[in-house]
Amino acid sequence: MNSIVSASTIGATSKAASNEVVRLVDVHRHFGATPALDGISLTVHGGEILGIIGRSGAGKSTLIRCLNGLERPDSGEIEIEGRSIVGLDEKDLQPLRRRVGMIFQHFNLLSSRTVEENVALPMKIAGIAKAERLTRAHELLELVGLADKAKTYPSSLSGGQKQRVGIARALAARPALLLSDEATSALDPETTRSILTLLKDINRKLGLTIVLITHEMEVVRNIADRVAVIDAGRIVEEGQVWSVFADPKAPITQSLLSGSRPQLPEHIAARLSLTTGGEAILSIDMAGPAAQGAVFADLSAALPQSFRLVHGGIDHIQNQPVARFFIAVPTRDPALKDKVLQFLTARSARVEVLGYDTDHV
Structure with missing residues (x-):
């Protein structure tokens, strides 16, 4: 179905657009005395893919939870599509969350629901009529290459297929922003490549802005336009992927890249x-x-x-x-x-x- 591949259908912005979909200014988040985010400032423009990379405990998950409103920063400013989300109550956060799709490392599918029901669930919660949400679910399943799996249950799917369902579900509410939290780290290399190809294809066809969190430099290399390196709650390096790979300046970046660049024997x-x-x-x-x-x-x-x-x-x-x-x-x-x-x-x-x-x- 061709209708699914238009930017107007998905509600995303043009890749050529220069608008800011995400803007963070001096964001701090502490857990006790430990700073999880220590003055993060970051901008994501419409239609780009930004990879945020760092080791475990660097602050990646806290950052992504702040972007979808699941975590509240202690200070600083977070804007999604020009609207500040800091201080919004749960009721006011709901419309925002429909503009932010999320795909997870462990898929988070409901085993008691069919594939099409999993994809349609966000639309059901939003009050969309059954006929409309099923039509859209089928369009999205066609987009991710699983139209023939609509009536099956997650237990019969491979890991890669489950993640494709997760991607389709994340697109159901026509988000402006797609967040990917280690979405390929539980998959084998071949399946990882196919999922990254799918995300890149969705980004290209729909102009969808994507922020992906990962600890794998190869993921960033294969899909991202820009990369931001986070260490101890701070962005220590940022730039075009090719530029950072060519001349990594921060010690943590050099360490993360050690397996991706030639090293002295x-x-x-x-x-x-x-x-x-x-x-x-x-x-x-x-x-x-x-x-x-x-x-x-x-x-x-x-x-x-x-x-x-x-x-x-x-x-x-x-x-x-x-x-x-x-x-x-x-x-x-x-x-x-x-x-x-x-x-x-x-x-x-x-x-x-x-x-x-x-x-x-």
């Missing part, structure tokens, strides 16, 4: 020393046009026999080349390392001397 890292001698091991990070250039060919031509390539490669994130390499520079010429560093930094590379491998002389 352990047998080489284990023998690095701060003592000058042998070969200097350099890490080189480049992105955009700099990553596409023949930088090593140019370096070899400008400074013959100045380095050997140890490890690394080029990836593409959000259609942007992102490169990370490790090279070894002999230290027999004291000036050579500085010449290599100057050459690379002049070509927009970020270069760091990791140490010295004295096994190579």
Whole structure:
């Protein structure tokens, strides 16, 4: 049914729109003496996918519960579609919650209701007539690829199918914002990819704004437009996904990315020393046009026999080349390392001397 794939049907905003669907300003939330959110300021624009990533206990779940009104901040401002939700009573929060869809890690489906009844439940609560809610439930099930499962019960579904039902249910009330709380962490890698593809497809077709909470950098890499890294209740890094992957600045971001970016082989890292001698091991990070250039060919031509390539490669994130390499520079010429560093930094590379491998002389 084509009617389900229009932005007007879903009630979402255009992806090209610059309006703010979510705005948080200096949000604080404490549990006893422990700050769960410690001055969070964040904006989410209409039609974008924002990934919020952090370790367990970083404040991700508290943040998402504040966005749907299940948690009340101690101070600060939270606006959804330009309306402040801080201080609203339960009655006034109900219309807001219909504008905010939610998908959960463990699906939260009602086992006693069929798939179509689970999808239609938010509409039933909202007082929509049975015929209309069943029609829409079938449209949504078609959208998520489960039209043939309408009369079945959740117990007969796989994990991926249950999450598709959860997504359809979250879309039932025509939300402006979809919140995803670790929605793929209970799924296997293949199923995770299919769910992320579905969410990206929904975002593209409907212009639906999505905020997803995750501890998996690969989830952010595969679906998000922007990423915000949260640590100890604070946003410590934020930017376009490709940019953050290319040049992670916060230590927590570097740690979270360690499995997604080339790393110096352990047998080489284990023998690095701060003592000058042998070969200097350099890490080189480049992105955009700099990553596409023949930088090593140019370096070899400008400074013959100045380095050997140890490890690394080029990836593409959000259609942007992102490169990370490790090279070894002999230290027999004291000036050579500085010449290599100057050459690379002049070509927009970020270069760091990791140490010295004295096994190579």
